[in-house]
Amino acid sequence: MAAATPTSYTDQVVVTDEVAEFSSEVVSEMRSHLAKYPADRSRSALIPLLFVIQRERGYIDNPGVNFLAKFLNLEVTDVWETATFYSMLNLRPVGRHHIQICKTLSCKIMGEPEITEHICSKLGIHPGETTEDGKFTVSLVECLGSCGTAPMMQIGFDYHEDLTTDKVDKILADCE
Ligand code: FES
Incomplete structure (x- = not known):
């Protein structure tokens, strides 16, 4: 939990x-x-x-x-x-992999809700939470400036773009 x-x-x-x-x-x-x-x-x-x-x-x-x-x-x-203004500055401890999903218009239209739901149900957490093992934190953030490749998310300093649920599964599996 x-x-x-x-x-x-x-x-x-x-x-x-x-x-x-x-x-x-x-x-x-x-x-x-x-x-x-x-x-x-x-x-x-x-x-x-x-x-x-x-x-x-x-x-x-x-x-x-x-x-x-x-x-x-x-x-x-x-x-x-x-x-408190910038989402790349964490105001509380985060997991080893901080997944920041863009929730702004282009990403929202292109499937962000489905991606967020998929990630959160796979990890058993809600946005803003960290898994019990401290491995993942999921956050919803404003536009990350990659609207042309929506939906997208950032993990650490890396961008992952044109997301699908299959792509997300592979990305999460590659997280050590
Ligand atoms: S709306 Fe998602 S990156 Fe701009």
Whole structure:
């Protein structure tokens, strides 16, 4: 049985003052991202730095956000407003394979509901949930910019396009 799906992020986030700590290598990687932008435009480094937080902590968590706010001299809310806008930034832990199914118009018309139903019933979860073994998370996301090859989904950084249920079966079977 999969965990219940929170209805919104604010239902699940516990806001604390805890600040994440990172190794000197990770901090220096962050400084190298920061160095790509003018000194008075540090906010521009937010997305690459959020990706570092996600890689290091598994998702964008409250201590990671607090760290970034201090690191960039921003308000915590400045970091959250970016972190909560993009679907590629995960606000809770995800499975080893994060399946993001596009639910926007072209994909919807071309068969997204059937694809979503097929994947979810095969994995025994609903959108927003992770399988008990931590292998798969399914999310429904807005347009991923590949409308001409709808229906499509993204797993990790890879796009899978012109989906059919047979194609989906093969893709899932290939996930280690
Ligand atoms: S509508 Fe699905 S990729 Fe654009």
